[in-house]
Amino acid sequence: MRVSMTSVAARAGRVNEDFTGAVPAGAVLVDGAGIPGGEATCRHGVAWYASRLGGALLALLAPGPGRDLRDLLAEAIERVTDAHRVTCDVADPIGPSATVAMLRVSGGVLDHLVLGDCYLVLDRADGAPVVVTDPREVVISRSYVPALEVAGQGTDEYQRILGELRAHRNAPGGFWLAKDDPRAAGEAVTGSRPISELSGAVLLSNGAARIAGELESIGWPEVLAVLASSGPAEIIRRVRRAEARHAVRPDDATIAHCTGLDEA
DSSP, rough: EEEEEEEOOOOSSOOOOOOEEEEEEEEEEEEEOOTTGGGGTTTSOOOOOHHHHHHHHHHTTTSSSSSSSHHHHHHHHHHHHHHHHTEEEETOSSSSSEEEEEEEEEEEEEEEESSSSSSEEEEOOOOOOOOEEEOOOHHHHHHHHHHHHOOOOOOOEEEEHHHHTTBBTTTSSSSSOOOOOOGGGGEEEEEEEGGGGGGEEEOOOOHHHGGTTTTTSSSSSHHHHHHHHHHHHHHHOOOHHHHHTOOOOOOOOEEEEOOOGGGG
């Protein structure tokens, strides 16, 4: 398997809180997430959490098949939590967390997992992409937008409503992220596809995937065509241009483009 990767921070001078990496038969993308004030609960920070989780996942993927991807993610979450359990308040709801996309190829099959609003796009040989993501956070957050807009940022009412929204995280009926509880891995979206059906696969952070979603600049078939001709960096350049055009605040943007799946 061949993997082309590009990861760019939201703006110059800002720490990139995304992570991506690959082993011969697998790839991982982690999109770190934080809440203002989180530094008071964890001295390491979001970028540390994302890179440690990504590194643990790659180490667990490296031996090859044999375990369900949800089990690997659960173990990786446990490893990272143990790494800062003594020094940090790992259970505090505003501590570092992350969304995850990963894939593994073996025995003619591609297994994939998505937890949170990362994206995985399967480039099918018949030209009809399959887009895999977990929309629960987006759907739940959208229902709170009108009340937040009425309350006004910085008010006590705004903070109360925001607290209600955050209470849905890693809770039954809510949305799920990698944080301190390995049971969140059981809520991941998973699946498998025969490699013979696929020309490639792409992992994207939500900051990169907005080119075909939030910004709606181009569709997924065009994204795949640009990746094939010009690589991930060109997609991220287009993301930045679209953000500027729509006056959207930039986000960290990361892409891992996997081809040659039958060579793993």
